[in-house]
């Protein structure tokens with residue numbers, strides 16, 4: 001006579017918000033055996049329709065490779081080998097960042113990203129996708145993961161504040177055809193009104209992320225194509241000429257905010273529900289996905305019976321606040337230091353940029369911090385310790 005040994009049901013989670021953070025969180029939880037319900041009140045079509053492009057770093061590459069998403073994204077990724085940092089107002093030389101044999105980063109358009117993520121969520125065993133439906137107010141799930149973006153209603157329902165400030169700057173984004181740009185080169189240009197990033201999308205197309213006073217962003221957004229291109233051309237580094245607008249400009253306010261706590265009870269905040277930062281340095285989505293990486297590590301330990309589900313939210317919160325706080329502080333410092341014409345700060349900037357342009361090890365260190373995050377992630381459950389394919393590998397980026 002055999003004994004019947006009951007198998008405990010797999011842990012379950014309800015993920016609210018099927019933006020880039022929620023989809024990747026659902027896939028990560030399912031990858032380690034969790035049963036996941038992913039809800040978003042928006043229908044699939046509108047989830048893919050945002051005119052955005054993301055600069056992906058090596059911390060994101062590791063997560064995507066470990067989850068088996070990288071290969072699917074590769075045809076859509078635009079690697080860039082060089083990042084030029086420029087501050088003409090400080091009279092300092094341009095600083096060129098490169099990373100041995102690896103791209104410095106990759107640019108990815110929002111639409112193909114969401115198409116792939118939603119398609120994987122539909123087909124992943126363990127993920128139940130509910131689009132166009134608000135999440136049920138109560139459900140007996142082990143864990144609630146809130147990925148509802150900066151305006152997360154759950155954050156306030158949980159009684160968690162969103163501490164920080166709005167910048168006087170706003171941000172205008174658009175896609176343009178660009179003449180005169182060196183191939184595979186991204187720019188971060190510091191201007192007194194705010195930074196301007198040029199992200200290559202291939203075939204001369206570029207995403208422009210142009211910060212300035214919010215009112216100026218809105219006025220530029222309302223310009224007809226010719227005067228808009230003229231204004232943009234005047235702001236771009238010498239030699240870069242925008243010839244056509246490919247995606248109309250959109251502008252939005254920018255803020256630096258961090259949730260007062262990242263977890264309460266069985267619920268945790270992930271991605272932009274937990275933090276928002278200035279787009280300078282392209283940290284936003286990478287920081288969101290580093291939250292997911294830590295959630296995945298903790299969820300895998302629960303699924304393996306090594307840790308208790310009850311403690312997961314608190315452990316996640318303890319591990320995530322330092323990276324989030326340091327990243328917000330670093331982007332805020334960049335904005336305070338570089339968005340002005342105050343002479344003492346111009347001199348400090350000149351000193352920093354001259355030192356960076358002369359000291360390759362410092363450039364390597366700065367790039368590693370921006371690319372891997374300020375707190376090492378450790379090994380991911382999917383074991384991305386396989387060598388990245390050719391062109392992705394450098395001694396710097398081999399391991400976190």
Ligand SMILES: Cc1cc2nc3c(=O)[nH]c(=O)nc-3n(C[C@H](O)[C@H](O)[C@H](O)COP(=O)(O)OP(=O)(O)OC[C@H]3O[C@@H](n4cnc5c(N)ncnc54)[C@H](O)[C@@H]3O)c2cc1C
Pocket residue numbers: 016017018019020021022039040041042047051052053054055134135147148149150152153154173209251252270271272273279282284285288
């Ligand atoms: C206007 C704008 C433009 C941007 N442009 C760029 C850019 O060009 N490049 C760049 O790198 N970054 C850009 N960002 C930042 C970037 O979009 C974020 O880093 C990224 O979207 C964060 O992903 P997320 O999934 O955490 O949040 P979101 O993308 O905001 O997704 C949140 C999801 O939650 C859903 N939701 C809301 N309420 C609920 C609820 N109650 N229940 C369930 N679901 C809910 C929403 O429908 C949404 O799908 C931009 C941000 C904004 C606001």
